[in-house]
Amino acid sequence: MTSIRDIAKYAGASVTTVSRVINNSGYVSAATRFRVEQAIADLAFTPSASARRMRSGSSRMVGVVLPALDVPFFGILAHVIERELFRRGLQALICCTDESADQEAQYISMLLSQQVDGVLAASVLEDSAQYQRLVDAGVPIVAIDRALPGLSVKRVAADHHLGGRMMAEHLLGLGHRRFAVIGAPQHSPPVQARVQGAVQRLAEAGLGAQVVLGPAHDFDACRALAAGILTGGERPTALIGTTDIAAIGAVHAAIGAGLSVPWDISVIGFDDLPESRYVLPALTTVAQPLREIGTQAVAQLVAQMAGEEITLPDLPLRLVLRDTTAPPC
Amino acid sequence: MTSIRDIAKYAGASVTTVSRVINNSGYVSAATRFRVEQAIADLAFTPSASARRMRSGSSRMVGVVLPALDVPFFGILAHVIERELFRRGLQALICCTDESADQEAQYISMLLSQQVDGVLAASVLEDSAQYQRLVDAGVPIVAIDRALPGLSVKRVAADHHLGGRMMAEHLLGLGHRRFAVIGAPQHSPPVQARVQGAVQRLAEAGLGAQVVLGPAHDFDACRALAAGILTGGERPTALIGTTDIAAIGAVHAAIGAGLSVPWDISVIGFDDLPESRYVLPALTTVAQPLREIGTQAVAQLVAQMAGEEITLPDLPLRLVLRDTTAPPC
DNA sequence: TTGTACGCGTTATCAG
């Protein structure tokens, strides 16, 4: 590796001067600066991040802990976060936990040893003992979407409970009386909040709902889940999906069962992913501002890294009317 | 920061001993080992990755350069790669270039300064001068999907040209005679190869095709592209989408134009993303083994990092018959 | 088996 000392020798200057040129700090004569820059170009020199970190204590890296990248929701979130960090000269260290507590713990050890300047986490952990280690090390943390139970860290997330209410509200307004809530993944607190919100709103209208949740959040699993409740005689006229994927599965199940959507049965989703428009008929859904969640989380974290306090604007939900909901016949 | 020296003092041992305990190297008496481990636990010590890297020269990090994470194709690829690296004790440093040559160059400087042990790249660059810098620094590189022009690095990718031929072949076999190839992004070499393969196969059958490509690869853009060629009197009876997203857009355009799929018009896609099953009717497509591409790329890179040579198995394409193709009427 | 001392590449401090 060519080091700052090689540059100094080559340019006939001292290491101090070279450092000054690189970091634009202190005074350097134009002539010296030129010689040093020449040397840097000639020898294709790149400063060592490790050495810098060792001196400064700061790595300019941020840990981004997510359950996955291969599902659109987290893919989009990761993308926004990565871009937003890059824009600020920060490097994302993306960690896919695969919903495994064990791996999440390993990742946290790694983030600690990398001396990341901050952490953004959509955690799957029940207790936050692992994250406590980061807190103890003085690393700022911001929770995304899912909370970090027992830790007093800020959380950037949409109001999932309200989202559940909005889904129910829309179908109620259309005149539906027989509901089912279906979807996955059942272990996800945001999903649970949505279910709770929907059930609560229905209860306020004096109505109950069949709730069917599963562990797996793929298309097939969700379709099977929905298919299971479409057989009985007293089948629901309205299906509330916990997510867009769940709702898309439900639409397929309904059509597969010979029902017409939305005339025989209405379906609503949550998220408003690009995918929601791929189904035919296109999915009615409650949109959460996913990209804004990423942006705000980064803004919040960066503020905390600078020791500042900021208040973020609300993250509004929005009903997106498309073609899978209609009054019952 | 608590360092190896603090542990030594606390445990009443030397730094050497502590280092040996941490790295499981050399002889340490059971009693000493226990005291040291105790100390590490008590003081919540984590070895500094920077200091290690500085000594060893190896960072155990791998740069992963991708155009984006918010499109399913690259989201899935990134996921597989990240998991596969983690399994081998390597940390992925994911870099989203947003299809910008400028940012890609910045990322490469960063990877150089981080002293990554290897790089996996799906590059957007026309020339590979930037990657030459990595080569010069002795960093192993493996190209994924897209090639690195002018560089003699291994590339892990499906045979896109053949994929194009397979799409044409299937529709030809069904009896179609009037074709259009539509989709995006036109600047992507794999997409170009697919188009070329399809056109070539059609030419072999003595047939031409209308080719309509656009720069933007989102659903709306692709749907608009397809809608544009559905209006004339002599409209095609078969649409070849450059990707699944393009094909999904085409299905929507066709249905929006009052056509029935597959009876009035057939549509075929490429990739076999989960999304291809969301449309109704479900999309017929040519599957590329996306996850296997990620796995093989990592295997190849790791081999190169170890100075080994390996030969990878083929990456077979597969026609997936679903509901958007049928003989013309 | 254990301990001492040095060097990895930077930057901050202080002296010139």
Next chain:
DNA sequence: CTGATAACGCGTACAA
């Protein structure tokens, strides 16, 4: 304006 030097945390010859 420029230069010498110490220090960051770790691993490893070498010495004991």
